[in-house]
Amino acid sequence: MRVIECSNLTKTFFTKKALNKLSFSIEENKITGLIGRNGAGKTTLLKIIAGFIKETSGEIKVFSEKPFNNLNNSAHVIYVDDHMSFPSTIPLLELLKVAESFYPNWNRDLAMRLFEYFSFDPKTYHHRLSKGKTSTFNMIIGLASRCSLTIFDEPTTGMDESVRKDFYKALLKDYIAYPRSIILSSHHLSEIEDLLEDVLLIKDGKTYLQMPISELKEYAFALQGNNGEVFKLTSDKEVIFKNHIASNVTYVIVKNDGSKNLLQQARHAGVEISPVPLSDLCVYLTNETNGGIEDVFNEN
Amino acid sequence: MYSQYQLAEMYTINPATAAKGLNLLVDEKILYKKRGLGLFVSSTGKEIIINKRKNFTLKGLVRELVIEAKQLQLSEKELMMMIKELYEEEDKQ
The missing domain is CATH 3.40.50.300 (P-loop containing nucleotide triphosphate hydrolases)
Structure with missing residues (x-):
């Protein structure tokens, strides 16, 4: 009912x-x-x-x-x-x-x-x-x-x-x-x-x-690693959040489309895959922009 | 086996979540259902769990170990030495 x-x-x-x-x-x-x-x-x-x-x-x-x-x-x-x-x-x-x-x-x-x-x-x-x-x-x-x-x-x-x-x-x-x-x-x-x-x-x-x-809990997952490798792995995925941690390291949260071999590809490319805490996910999903508070302080 | 409601109270989780967890164990044949009586551990339950922990949990840990050792440029021999030392330490206790 x-x-x-x-x-x-x-x-x-x-x-x-x-x-x-x-x-x-x-x-x-x-x-x-x-x-x-x-x-x-x-x-x-x-x-x-x-x-x-x-x-x-x-x-x-x-x-x-x-x-x-x-x-x-x-x-x-x-x-x-x-x-x-x-x-x-x-x-x-x-x-x-x-x-x-x-x-x-x-x-x-x-x-x-x-x-x-x-x-x-x-x-x-x-x-x-x-x-x-x-x-x-x-x-x-x-x-x-x-x-x-x-x-x-x-x-x-x-x-x-x-x-x-x-x-x-x-x-x-x-x-x-x-x-x-x-x-x-x-x-x-x-x-x-x-x-x-x-x-x-x-x-x-x-x-x-x-x-x-x-x-x-399985809606999305995070990838972290070298800019180029992360970009290659996520090019066909829906990106929810993206953050440049260092000049050559990117952290990206993408929507889980159920592809199974991504985990292996990522391992070979040295990209770390991790689950996203629900509270973080909800914050990112409901954010107005794709960036974060860091962008306020980044002049360019 | 504890019921979904007992598990929910023990771990302060939603009973639906507890039920999903129990169903996963039923799917893996670790638990089986007795009509009207509840869930029971199957005779092969322990074996299945041990195998799973060997082939997935332990293997995953060893994989991480190897990757970390490689990143630190540790040779296979050196890593084996370390493992051997730790084995001996544990045996003493």
């Missing part, structure tokens, strides 16, 4: 198109990573899915219904980020109790265990929490709600290393016990790549690619 289906989704803020004819769909009970550069439209997309804002044009269906102004959507979809607003006069423990009345699948036991594990003071208020603690508390709400569609938008903002690791473990454990559709957006792909099943990469408000993470 498809949890989310959207086609030609467009959202305009004044004259700027945050989403530009975006189309994709997400299958039930998968953990999908939403990846994109700053300003690519990730948050706008997630907020439309959660029903917080309305699309300008195009079509979006969440659980086969339009998400905006939809009570069903509010009960079964949760959007977690570090700006979730809670009443400032209700202490934390009470907030958990109130949240229970909003979400039909809420698990009080899980909420309380996490609340105690992360040693929250039941009497303090949400707006008095530090940045990391705010994210941690919001994450507890997100997990305990057990919504059929759970959206985490940059959930680890401000969390320290150990809390982040705990969060990923808790997310996975609860997902295995109670499978549901989860969308995770993060700038730290290397941290979340092991958790994901699918990746949705967006660029300039459009779907750039969507595929299982295992395919993305």
